[in-house]
Amino acid sequence: MEKQRTPKNIFVQGPISPEKIGQSIANHSSKTDIGGHCIFLGQVRADEKEDGKVTSILYSAYEEMALQKAFEIREDIFAKYPLTCMHIYHSLGEVKVGEICLFVFTSSKHRKAAIDACEELVERIKKEVPVWGKEIVENGTDVWKENR
Incomplete structure (x- = not known):
């Protein structure tokens, strides 16, 4: 009988720590049927805006809908x-420039499946999951971010 999958909370308050990422990788060392992992880390950039540089992004979501879509x-x-x-972690709240806001981790017996799945997963998360980012600019201006 196949195990029933249930929605998992993908959200992390604030940035995703290097320790969380490292522990997630370490947790898979005992799974000896895995031959390849693919990891995507989304990091907040210091984009140059009309009013100055982005210093952080404030993430929010319609959580119930976002969890169902994920x-x-x-x-x-x-x-x-x-x-x-497969693991997905997305930040909510403030994430400063240089910090990690999205962590996607796929594993499979062979690398190609892990790589292809990871790429499609990231693209679909960015397009379909209702998470919004408000860029905080150094002069205090807030700008809603558009996903591309």
């Missing part, structure tokens, strides 16, 4: 690729 995307990706594991 769950649907996970299910689609698991159905399409022969993955062993």
